[in-house]
Amino acid sequence: MIFPKLNLCGSTPSEDEVNLYQTYSLSGSVLIEIDKETPVKEVLTPILVAKFATNWVQLPNFENADELSDFMLKILDSGASKVAIPYPQPFSTDLLIEKFSQFPDDRLSLIINYKNQKETLDIINQFNPYVSAFIIKSNVDVCPLLKPNTKALSQKENFEREIYTKELTQIHAVAKKHKLIIDLVKINPTCQLITNLDELSFNLLLDSSKLAIGVYKNNKGDVTEDGKIDIGAAYSASLITDRPDNLYSTVVVDEQGVALGLAYSDAESISEAFRTRQGVYKSRSRGLWYKGLTSNSVQQLLRIDADCDKDTIRFTVHQTGTGFCHLNTRTCFGEDSGITALEAVLKKRFISAPEGSYTKRLFNDEKLLHAKIMEEAAELCEATDKDEIAWEAADVIFFSLSKCIAHGVTLSDIESHLDRRSKKITRRPGNAKPFRNPVEEAAKKEAEQKKAEEAKKVEESKYDFSLKDFDASTISAEQRKVLENRPIRSADNIAKLVTPIIENVRKNGDKAIKELTEKFDGVKLDDVVIQGPFTETPAELSQETVAAIDLAFDNLVKFHQAQLDPKPLHVETTPGVNCSRYVRSIEKVGLYVPGGTAVLPSTTMHLGVPAMVAGCSEIVLATPPRKDGSIVPEVLYVAKKINAKMIVKAGGAQAIAALAYGTETVPKVDKICGPGNQFVTAAKMFVQNDHSALVSIDMPAGPSEVLVIADAEAKPEYVAADLLSQAEHGKDSQSVLVAIDLTDDQFKAIEEEVKKQGNALPRAEIAKYSIANSFALRVKTLEEAITFSNAYAPEHLIINVADIENKKDEIISKVENAGSVFLGSYTTESCGDYASGTNHTLPTYGYARMYSGTNTGSFLKHITAQYITKDGLKNLGPAVMRLAECESLDAHRNAVAVRMKDIVG
Structure with missing residues (x-):
């Protein structure tokens, strides 16, 4: 087998060195070379405690035995599996053996510079009782084992090969069961060399200067032009198989060794597994199989091991998503125990x-x-x-x-x-800590917490789903104005936080996205984007979910296609003056789908469908990833249906910046649409005002909101449910009730329902804060209610009053400002949020006074054109010249005048 080596002498390792280590460690064992200046605690220890790697540490020479012994103890206590000691040291062999005898032999190995067979065998004989492995360092220029053992070899080559084989065989015989590693310093490795050494029970040490990663991916074979060997090919060279398709049976297990299933591998898939550090296998029908690429049940590869016969390998992985099996179970062998x-x-x-x-x-x-x-x-x-x-x-x-x-x-x-x-050599004394009486400690803690809990109860008493109640007939004009406006939100502090994030993404691209996603979302990304096209339905989705998305999707398509009128507009404004307008889709659009406290496949549809219907040529989604770095399967499925180009695994201001300016992997878009928190909104406003970004946005946005107009005929259960449907979005959402001529008992019935339903919600902690920031306004008539609603300009307006069937056209004619209107007791806002067909991406925070909700037109632009005949210019020209004179724009006047001269003579 191969034994990768990495030099970490000196200061803190670079990012490239850390990546190399993480890749090399997949092979099972890594030899890390350090010197006396290497900071053990800061640099080495975090690497040595890696659970799934067997780390050997190569030490330098020391002037005296005590110094070496102390350093060995320090390294072994830090987590090294073995230390490798160069031989000879500047002091006597007897003193070195004395120090070795103080340590377990399975934690020690010896590095021997090969000069001749006799001297090497003598050293091995001396140290056999004190170490468990030998590293033979050879400076030969030619290795007879580079070529296969065939009849094509010359007589001289066969002789050299036989002598070399005998020497290694004798070394193995003397070393007995000790692990043997050979370092052919001047030889460029080949798969044949590794195979031949393996047959002689020797592992090949490969320095990072001799190893390449991902060579197979670039179709370059197993060795590069400068003599480096692909690590996957090198690892595979020791494996054997009797299968006719030359595949290796691969047992896949989790961190605890529980078998998840069986797969197959070859040198190419093993190379890709090393390159991506993920579970990659060889499908017997489809070629390379990147586990979880479409289902999102990806595997983080932790280690690869060969069994004792080297005809089966084991992948130890961290499994994400629903599991390994296509039946959505964690294992292919049924349930765990x-x-x-x-x-x-x-x-x-x-x-x-x-x-x-x-x-x-x-x-x-x-x-x-x-x-x-x-x-x-x-x-x-x-x-x-x-x-x-x-x-x-x-x-x-x-x-x-x-x-x-x-x-x-x-x-x-x-x-x-x-x-x-x-792995600790230094043992703890093993004394028990003094007994702590849990009852006494609990009593102390209870006394300390009692005051804090009482204060908390007082604070939370106002968050009990009670509705703040105002009467339109008694409040002052100033109070009414306060109710019509949203709570003031200062954008200054938000802008100060958002601007550095945007600048970081502009400057550092994908690197900034990875750092910010880890910082804000606690997710470490390997890749910033998932490339489309998305062709498979994620295995995690149930048939019920797929059917629900399909129904909603079809309704949205019908409604948004009805908005599309691709025919050009032609108008003759004056005889001979023909004006026209042509519809064109915006080419590249970025759709932001929030993550945060809820999964929102509906938003993906409500943004993606109008973009698709409008004919946008490039649709890029951006949404925060899950904790394992994956995207929720519902969003993946919608991405497939709208033919999205890719998904950017990021949220917040960093996602908006990536869409606005582009990064190494994220294309720059022309327009950004989608809701988000105050950081997302601030970022959208920033990039829209930055001329270098050259990007537009759909609308400003604030917290979600609903205004419900209800009279005595409205069922309290329905009214309460509608108020809570927006309250659960976030603590800063607003749910407003405008109650028409309700008695105190009728109003109380609604409030009791809000408390009852609110306390039963899984997101009750969020909803109760939202209700505390909301209010109810009592009015006498429907006209008075609509007047207040027009002043408030809600995102969602629900009108639940008597005889709505006959009055709906009359009522809707009076609504001037609202994002979307829901008429009648059965027209719940939730239907519009999901599946009725109208769009739920709507103006909030009062912007319904001047903005529309997202629609097909949001993804279109219009180009005007005109054609004027000679007679047309004769009819229009005098007016144009006169208006140009009024504005003192003589060049404008002259452009008409020179033509008029030709026309009238």
């Missing part, structure tokens, strides 16, 4: 456990969880028989793992710490 299954269940329940359930209480009440951990630990200590101990240990594991999941700690994190402890 044991502790890994428990971890998966707890992770799921942490996100979606029902309110009031015991698990939800554990996650929400840290005090209860701590008490249970201490209670079960005490019962485990008291347990005596086998079954009772197992029972109590299971309880301790359950509650301890619940604590871990609540704080983002995984089983893999726990195992990593256990592995690090097992």
Whole structure:
């Protein structure tokens, strides 16, 4: 097998060196060369504690044995699997052996400079009892094993090959079961050399100067022109197979070694796996298979291992999404069991456990969880028989793992710490900490928290879904004006935060996107974009979800196609003066789909359908990624239906900047559409006003809002549900009730429904803050209600009054300012948000006074043209000349005058 080597002597490693290490470590073992100046704690330790890599560290020479011994202890305690000591050192061999004997032999290896066979065998014999591996460093210029053993070799070549093979065989015989690695310093490696050395039980050390990554991807074979060998080809050279298709059976396991499924590999797919550091396999029917490319269930590759016979390999991966199997299960062997299954269940329940359930209480009440951990630990200590101990240990594991999941700690994190402890040479004394009385500590904490909790209750008492109530007949003109306007939002501080983000993206492109996404979203991206076309339906989607999206999509297409009138407009304004207008689509558009606290495939449709109908040639989506760097499958499916070019995995101001200015992988667009938070809005306003960006936006936007006009005939349940439908969007959303001539009891019935339904919502914590920032206004008549609504100019206007069937045309004629209107008790705003066909990307914050919601026209532009005959200019020319004279624009007048001279003589 191969043994990659990386030099980290001196200062902090560069980004390229870190990337090389992460790639090399996939092969299982890496030799890291350091010197005395290498900062161990800052540079080496973070690498050595990597859970899935077996890291060997090559030390320099030391002047004395004690200095070497101290440094060895430091490196081994830092997490190195083995240290490799160059031989000889500047002090005696006996003293070196004495120091070696103080360490476990399985943690030590020796580097021998090969001079001749006898000397090498003597050194191996001396150190056999004290080390577990030998690295033979050879400076030969020619290696007889570079060529295959065939009859084509000359007599001289066969002789040299036989001698060389005997020498290595004797070294192996003397070294016994010790691991043997050979460093052919002056030889450029080939796959044949690796295969031949492997047959002699030698691993080949490959310095980074001899390794290439992704050579197969560029169709250059396994060796580059300058003699570097592709790491995937080099790894594959030691593998064997008896399959007629020459594929290697590949067992895929997770971090705990649980088998996820079986795949197949070859040198090309292994090369790609190294290059992408993801699960890449060889499909027997489709070629290279990049796991999760379409389903979003990608695999982060952690390590590749060959079995004892080297005819099967194992991929250790971190599986994301629904799992490995095409049936949307984590494994191809059915459901998990044991502790890994428990971890998966707890992770799921942490996100979606029902309110009031015991698990939800554990996650929400840290005090209860701590008490249970201490209670079960005490019962485990008291347990005596086998079954009772197992029972109590299971309880301790359950509650301890619940604590871990609540704080983002995984089983893999726990195992990593256990592995690090097992590598420590310096042992802890093992004394127990002084006993802490949990009852006393709990009482102290309770006393300390009591005041804070009481203060919190006072603060939260106003967030109980109560409606602030105003009467139009008694409020002053100033109070009414306050209600008509939104709460003032200062843009100065937001702009100060957004501007550096935009400038960072303009200057650093994809690098800035990756850094900002990790900073704001906690997501480390490998790639900024997912390239289209998107051809497959994500496996995570249920048939019910697909059907719902399809229905909504078709309705949106019907409504937005009806808005499209591609025919040119022709008007003869004066005899001989023909004016026309032509419709053209905006070529490149960027659609921003928020992520944040909700998944919004509906927004993807409501932006994407009119862009598609308008005929935009390039549609680019931008949306924040999930925690594993993937995109929600619903958005992926809509991207497929609208023929999106790509998806940018970013949110916030950084996504807007990428669309406006472009990066290495994100194309610059001509118009940006889509809602977002105050940072997104500020970024859109910034780029629109920056002439160098040359980009337009759809509209300014603020928090989502609804205004409900209801009379005594409206069912309180319906009114409350409509108010809450926007309240759950965000804490700064507004839900306004304009109540027409309601009694106190009728008004109270609506308020009670708001409390009842609001407290039952999964997003109740958000909705109650929104309702606290909202209000109700009591009026006497429908006309008075519409007058207030026109002044408020809501994003969504719901009119739920009696006899709406017969009055809807009359009512809608009086509405002057609204993003979208919903008429009648059954016309819920939710239908417009999703599937009725109208668009839900609407002007908010009062901008409905001057903006329309997104429509097909949002993605169109119009070009005017005119054709004027000689008679037409004769009829129009005098008026044009006179108007030009009025404005003192003589050149304008002259352009007509020279022609009029020819016409009239």
